[in-house]
Amino acid sequence: MLSIKNLQAKVEEKDILKGLSLDVKPGEVHAIMGPNGAGKSTLGNVLSGRDGYTVTGGEVSFLGKNILDMEAEERAREGLFLAFQYPVEIPGVSNLEFLKASVDAARLHRGEEAMDSMTFLKLAREKCKAVNLDQNFLKRGVNEGFSGGEKKRNEIMQMMLLQPKLCILDETDSGLDIDALQVVAEGVNSQRDPNRSFIIVTHYQRLLDYIVPDFVHVLADGKIVKSGGKELALELEEKGYGWIENEEA
Amino acid sequence: MTKASNKIVSPFTQNALDFVNSLEVSGDFNEVRESGLAAFESLPFPTRKTEDWKYTSLHALTTQDYNQAANNFDLDNASELYEVDGLDAYQLVFINGVFVSELSDEISEPGVSATPLSVANDAQRELFKQYVGNIAETRRNLFTALNNATVEEGVLLHVEKNVQLKKPIQVVNITSAQGQPSSAFARCLVVLEQQAEATLIEQFVSTSEPQNILLNQVTEIQIGDGAKLNHYRLHTEDESSLHFGGVYVDLNRDSQFESYQVALGGKIKRLDVLVSHNQAGSHCEMKGVYLPKNDQHVDIHSYIEHIAANCTTNETYRGIMADQAKAVFNGRIHIHPDAQKTLANLSNKNLLLSNKAQINSKPELEIYADDVRCAHGVTVAQLDDKARFYLQSRGISRQEAEIMLSFAFINELLESIPLDALRQKLRPLLAQQFSTNKTLTQHILDEENGVHSEGAL
Numbered sequence: 245m246l247s248i249k250n251l252q253a254k255v256e257e258k259d260i261l262k263g264l265s266l267d268v269k270p271g272e273v274h275a276i277m278g279p280n281g282a283g284k285s286t287l288g289n290v291l292s293g294r295d296g297y298t299v300t301g302g303e304v305s306f307l308g309k310n311i312l313d314m315e316a317e318e319r320a321r322e323g324l325f326l327a328f329q330y331p332v333e334i335p336g337v338s339n340l341e342f343l344k345a346s347v348d349a350a351r352l353h354r355g356e357e358a359m360d361s362m363t364f365l366k367l368a369r370e371k372c373k374a375v376n377l378d379q380n381f382l383k384r385g386v387n388e389g390f391s392g393g394e395k396k397r398n399e400i401m402q403m404m405l406l407q408p409k410l411c412i413l414d415e416t417d418s419g420l421d422i423d424a425l426q427v428v429a430e431g432v433n434s435q436r437d438p439n440r441s442f443i444i445v446t447h448y449q450r451l452l453d454y455i456v457p458d459f460v461h462v463l464a465d466g467k468i469v470k471s472g473g474k475e476l477a478l479e480l481e482e483k484g485y486g487w488i489e490n491e492e493a
Numbered sequence: 494m495t496k497a498s499n500k501i502v503s504p505f506t507q508n509a510l511d512f513v514n515s516l517e518v519s520g521d522f523n524e525v526r527e528s529g530l531a532a533f534e535s536l537p538f539p540t541r542k543t544e545d546w547k548y549t550s551l552h553a554l555t556t557q558d559y560n561q562a563a564n565n566f567d568l569d570n571a572s573e574l575y576e577v578d579g580l581d582a583y584q585l586v587f588i589n590g591v592f593v594s595e596l597s598d599e600i601s602e603p604g605v606s607a608t609p610l611s612v613a614n615d616a617q618r619e620l621f622k623q624y625v626g627n628i629a630e631t632r633r634n635l636f637t638a639l640n641n642a643t644v645e646e647g648v649l650l651h652v653e654k655n656v657q658l659k660k661p662i663q664v665v666n667i668t669s670a671q672g673q674p675s676s677a678f679a680r681c682l683v684v685l686e687q688q689a690e691a692t693l694i695e696q697f698v699s700t701s702e703p704q705n706i707l708l709n710q711v712t713e714i715q716i717g718d719g720a721k722l723n724h725y726r727l728h729t730e731d732e733s734s735l736h737f738g739g740v741y742v743d744l745n746r747d748s749q750f751e752s753y754q755v756a757l758g759g760k761i762k763r764l765d766v767l768v769s770h771n772q773a774g775s776h777c778e779m780k781g782v783y784l785p786k787n788d789q790h791v792d793i794h795s796y797i798e799h800i801a802a803n804c805t806t807n808e809t810y811r812g813i814m815a816d817q818a819k820a821v822f823n824g825r826i827h828i829h830p831d832a833q834k835t836l837a838n839l840s841n842k843n844l845l846l847s848n849k850a851q852i853n854s855k856p857e858l859e860i861y862a863d864d865v866r867c868a869h870g871v872t873v874a875q876l877d878d879k880a881r882f883y884l885q886s887r888g889i890s891r892q893e894a895e896i897m898l899s900f901a902f903i904n905e906l907l908e909s910i911p912l913d914a915l916r917q918k919l920r921p922l923l924a925q926q927f928s929t930n931k932t933l934t935q936h937i938l939d940e941e942n943g944v945h946s947e948g949a950l
Contacts, residue, residue: 316891328883337897
């Protein structure tokens, strides 16, 4: 699915990723944890092709293709999805027209026809319901005036509509209360599939109580410094990140 | 030798004077014409040093003589230029300043006088004469002065006390290419008596060919006590058009003026809007968008005079400048000493789509009363990278993302247009400004899925 080899990247002349390697196979859920400033969000941004993140070395292969030369939209159409830590508010663009444009782009890329408006509307309503969002949210501007929890549920709804192959959840749990966290986790779990993989970037173990990962990695100073099973998350929760850094030294 | 005779008269002024003197006139409106002529003669031709014209060069008017009569009035399929599907309105159509009765409606509603002067009866002409020139201000704008000096044809809309006009009036001004550079004049006078209500749509269109005609148009509006006018002014002419427009509004006690203005760019397009709150309790709601691209130019000057107490103004303009286009927005709000308890708000937001596009925006607040609430804000920005990336990260192409975000910038104002048919006409027309490729505008124009679709959910 995804193979990252010795990835190095910088933001505004500052080296952030310093040789990160990771292999994700179909159907796997990988959690990436780490202290603030370790490069967790940078990883999501680099993989999804955001301007301003410069790759200075290494390789990333997604479904056998080198994605580092692709524009952000091409990566998305190939099946890569980033759930944002801070989803952007876009007044004046309706959520529905945005979702339709996204789904149409993916379909055209696969050689399918654009979905007709009524079928799409029905589908969008269905997904709204699945993440417990009122249907009025479809008519409102993208994330405009949404609460933190509503924005995150909107992200999960987009994921459900786009049916990506690899989902990167960038600190999706930040700013969520326990109820919203459960809704989001249920949404994610409903999308788990032998052919779909997840990378869950998080600072806290809490989210992993609900979305149980197959692997847990610790990212520190731009590299993965420790990998393990789901029990590693519990260990981190208990001991903090300090012990790993000490172990390193 | 007197001082006046020493004055250097610009070629434009001299040619205009010769042109005005050569016009054949009925003589009915000599009073306004003479005072207009005097005002025009006294106003110097603006240069870049003239404050009100600082960012709008009139150089093009000095390199060619536009002060000649139009000579070409033939147009096939003219109605295609202005028809709005689904709009039920009375139409009055002018081609290069000349009324075209075959394309126009005769309007007979009780309590309403709505007619071009060329076919008006004596009573209507008398009514027109009574008001014309009283509302328009000539001291700031030489083109309005010149328009006053040429008054002969025009639209009269008079609505009697307590009468509501049943359908909107759509006044269409069409311009087309002429054998030589020319000028056309147009005029509109609206008088709403107490508690009267009307909707006026002023539509400016042209043939899609290079234009060499200068349209000088002035609209005067008097809104009586408790009366209300919904006003639309839509400029969608060819990008080579020359337009000098003036809208002058007198508001009386508890009256309301609601205005929506849309302007694509022209070679020179200048619109002055002056609203006077003459009596207490009046309200002015003004919204506008301007969208110049290529080498186009748009200049909007608004002047709001708060003379009486307890009046409100809410003014919102948004502009999107692409390519090498230039826009000017000057918004002045003047609170006179007696205008206590005024609420006035002016917002002007601008989006620059290219490094070479330009906006010169100047809000001016001049306040001489102490118990008022006034605010103004101007912003100039480029497309938001974060928002663009968000759209791209969902598979939407960079190009489509940019179009969606640009359209979003004016969408809110478009959505507030109460006349459905006009809104539906304007959406594709404005979307086209960002791209003529329909696959790139299909999602913002999708009637089922847009923010605008009422029936969708």
